[in-house]
Amino acid sequence: MRPPLFLVTLTLLIAGCSTQTPPMNEYILSSASLAPSFIESAAPYTLKMAPPKARPSLISKLFYYREGENKIGSYLYSQWVDAPAAMLDRLLYTSLQQNRLFSTTLSSGSNASGDLVLESMLHDFSHRIDRSGHSMGEIDITYTLIDTKTKKVIASKRFTASSPTPTVDAQGGVIALDHAATHIIEQCSAWLHLISKEPSWKK
Amino acid sequence: MESKVNYTAVGLFVILFTTALVAFGFWLGKYNGDTKDYRYYKLFITESVAGLSPEAAVKFRGVDVGKVETILINPNNSEEIELTLKIKKETPIKTDSYAILKFYGITGLAYIEIAGGTKESPLLVSDEHTVATIPSSPSLIKRLDESLSNVASKLSTTLDKADRLFNDRNVENVALTLEHLRSLSVQLDGYQNEVRTLIQQTIALENNATGSLNSIQDAADETKKSAANFNNVVTVKMGNTLDSLEKSSRETHALIQKIEQTVDRGDYDLRSVAAPTATEFNELIAQTKLLSNELEQSLNHLKNSPSDLLFKTSKPTPGPGEK
Incomplete structure (x- = not known):
């Protein structure tokens, strides 16, 4: 009895592997659309970016979409190359380094410590489709700036951005979220520039 | 027998008698020219001068020195009686002398008594042009009258207060308090034995305390001796210990220096x-x-779909734009 049972099971497993699915498309946020800012002088501080945090469902490479107010699903054949929070973190790091907002900007993986730490918490990163068939790419994130010496919060702000999609599919969602991410990075850079010029928290 | 009248003797007698009669008349009319021996003073009195009449005596400390010349109601102040006193020139009326209305016994006749006047004070000058005024002082009668009035007033007030103090309620309260005191006194009598016992115990306690204090003093002496011995021991032993400690300190210092060098190198x-x-x-x-x-x-x-492991039977919902 045993050899036939083993053979049947093996046949079924092989049959399962023989299932064909369309190829998976992977997407990444692009920094090509980030415009350089003209900062007259870099703030004399070292900024270190803390490891990004996100809502549990966003710690994934799945590409989520929302239909209406409550329905959430993920694309079957499209996904991100990395978790959205990590992609946004890299994008902001690139922007801050390019624009020299601070004398030095350290990534979350650096062993060095900075004068300031920037923490982030991603609340939403999805492709939203409303009942009328229009869709938007939406991002909701909170950034918190902390003084390393005193461990006190210097400032904290929540940023939201949305951008319409050219097409109601994964490709269009990626383009819209790319635009929204650019907008978020610009807002955050301007906010950090303003904070670094304020004398209230400086010694 | 024919009487022979000696007209010479009769004429002489008539002349002498007439002369004497005229002299008596002058004496009686006070034309004795003594005005140069007296001085006049004014005296103003606010009390009644009943019993005082012109010619009444003026005495200085009991000595007759003059008399009351006139008694008038002061035309400028109807509350005062203005008296003019005629006092002998040599009488030492001083600026601080004062006049009092006094009476002779029970007769009701009055006179003016000049009192006061210290030896050092200047004389109160009065001459033909200016008449000096002697200050007046209330008479004994007036003072008695005022005093009695005050006494009567105060007595009346006191009686009123006494009446309020000794009302029925207060009398009852006092009676109640006395009753309580009596009760307390009875209770205190009952505690006499306990108090006596307590005093005896206190005496015994005092004796014990005296004994204890003596013991403590002895113990303190012993402690003092022990401390002296300990001091000697410590002085000797601590000397050795400090030497050892100094040696250990030197060694520890060398060890710390080594650790510091190691730490500075970043080994730890x-x-x-x-x-x-x-x-x-x-x-x-x-x-x-x-x-x-x-x-x-x-x-x-x-x-949700266990069969997918082998057959991939479920069909997941495709996303927008996916087929």
């Missing part, structure tokens, strides 16, 4: 050793989170 810099590891560990945790999340999603998928 745990932070620098651990920091890269911690960073790698953080990244590993982040990747593990991602992996566990995807694993959870796969398991949920299998849980």
Whole structure:
């Protein structure tokens, strides 16, 4: 009895592997659309970016979409190359380094410590489709700036951005979220520039 | 017998008698020319001068020195009686002398008594042009009258207050208080034995305390001796101990210097050793989170459709734009 049972099971497993699915498309946020800012002088501080945090469902490479107010699903054949929070973190790091907002900007993986730490918490990163068939790419994130010496919060702000999609599919969602991410990075850079010029928290 | 009248004797008698009669008349009419021997003073009295009449005596400390010349109601002040006193020139009326209305016994006749006037005070000058005024003082009668009036008034007030103090309620309260005092007194009598016992115990306690204090004093003496001995021991032993301690300190100092050199070289810099590891560990945790999340999603998928493991029978909902 045993050899036939083993053979049947093996046949079924092989049959399962023989299932064909369309190829998976992977997407990444692009920094090509980030415009350089003209900062007259870099703030004399070292900024270190803390490891990004996100809502549990966003710690994934799945590409989520929302239909209406409550329905959430993920694309079957499209996904991100990395978790959205990590992609946004890299994008902001690139922007801050390019624009020299601070004398030095350290990534979350650096062993060095900075004068300031920037923490982030991603609340939403999805492709939203409303009942009328229009869709938007939406991002909701909170950034918190902390003084390393005193461990006190210097400032904290929540940023939201949305951008319409050219097409109601994964490709269009990626383009819209790319635009929204650019907008978020610009807002955050301007906010950090303003904070670094304020004398209230400086010694 | 024929009487022979001696007309010479009769004429002489008539002349002498007439002369004497005229002299008596002058004496009686006070034309004795004594005005140069007296001085006049004014006296103003506010009390009644009943019993005082012109010619009444003026006495200086009991000595007759003059008389009352006139008694008038002061035309400028109807509340005062203006008296003019005629006093002998040599009488020492001083500026601080004063006049009092006095009476002779029970007869009701009055006279003016000049009192006061110290030896050092200047004389109160009165001459033909200016008449000096002697100050007046209330008479004994007036003072008695005022005093009696005051006494009567105060007595009346006191009686009123006494009447209020001794009203029925207060009398009852006093009676009640006395009753309580009596009761307390009875109770205190009952406590006499206890008080006596307490006093005896106190005496015994005092004796014991005296004994204890003596013992404490002895103990203190012993402690003093022990402290002296201890001081000697400590002085000797501590000398040796301090030497040992100094030696240990030198060795410890050398050891600390070695440790400092080692630390300065960074041999024990745990932070620098651990920091890269911690960073790698953080990244590993982040990747593990991602992996566990995807694993959870796969398991949920299998849980909802176990046959997919072998046959892939379920058809997941495609996203927008997917077929």
